[in-house]
Amino acid sequence: MTRIRVATLIDASxxxxxxxIRHIDRHVEWMADAHEIRITTDSVEGIxxxxxxDTRVGPFHLTDHMEVTGWTEGRSMAxxxxxxxxxxxxxxxxxxxxxxxxxxxxxxxxxPWWMGGPVGGLVGGVVFRLIWxxxxxxxxxxxx
Numbered sequence: 001m002t003r004i005r006v007a008t009l010i011d012a013s014x015x016x017x018x019x020x021i022r023h024i025d026r027h028v029e030w031m032a033d034a035h036e037i038r039i040t041t042d043s044v045e046g047i048x049x050x051x052x053x054d055t056r057v058g059p060f061h062l063t064d065h066m067e068v069t070g071w072t073e074g075r076s077m078a079x080x081x082x083x084x085x086x087x088x089x090x091x092x093x094x095x096x097x098x099x100x101x102x103x104x105x106x107x108x109x110x111x112p113w114w115m116g117g118p119v120g121g122l123v124g125g126v127v128f129r130l131i132w133x134x135x136x137x138x139x140x141x142x143x144x
Contacts, residue, residue, distance in 0.1 A: 001087075002111065002121035004129050007104035008136040012143040014093050017101050018074045020142060021091055024051055030138040033057050033131050047071045057127060085124075086110045103139065105132055 010017055020026070022045055028034045036054040043049050049068040054061070062084050070078030070090065078090040087109035094102045107128070111120040 001118075002109045002125040003107070004109070004125050004132070005104060005106045006129060006132045006136055007102055008133075008140050009096060009100055010103050010140050010143055011100050013099050014074055014095050014101050016143065017093050017103060020139070021077060021093070021103075024049065024068075027053075030142060031135045032138065033135070045071070057131065081109070084112060085115070103136065105136065 024044065025037045025039055028037055033055050034053050035056055038052045040050045040052060041048065045068075047068055047070065051066055053064045053066060055064050064081055064085070065083045066079045066081055068077060069080045069088070070076060074093070076090055076092045078088065081087045081089065087107060089105070089107040092104045092106070094104070096102050109121065109124070109128075111117055111124055116123065
């Protein structure tokens with residue numbers, strides 16, 4: 001198991017940040033590793049929404065199958081990953097002052113044995129942390 005947490009401060013109201021995050025299919029606009037997202041349910045937001053995300057990290061390409069497992073309007077979104085790499089993730093918006101938020105992204109992932117299992121998770125954790133910090137910088141720039 002590998003646990004990864006990244007966070008950034010965004011100078012925007014919680015409502016503005018949530019309005020950006022709630023649109024799952026638009027995450028590719030600020031996530032460098034996500035190349036295409038296909039919603040696979042009739043509903044596009046809320047608990048139970050499923051989607052496929054084509055992910056590319058270096059030479060690795062995979063389709064991550066996800067389901068929204070938590071949705072607190074204006075505050076957080078949680079997902080479950082199924083497929084090659086499994087686990088759980090969550091975006092959380094925490095107000096900071098009058099018009100800013102801390103946006104955090106936490107993932108707990110399990111890597112299969114053929115990707116190195118726990119050792120692959122350690123290496124993958126370092127790589128994902130770097131990529132996701134870049135993604136959070138890109139998200140923050142959307143509000144500047």
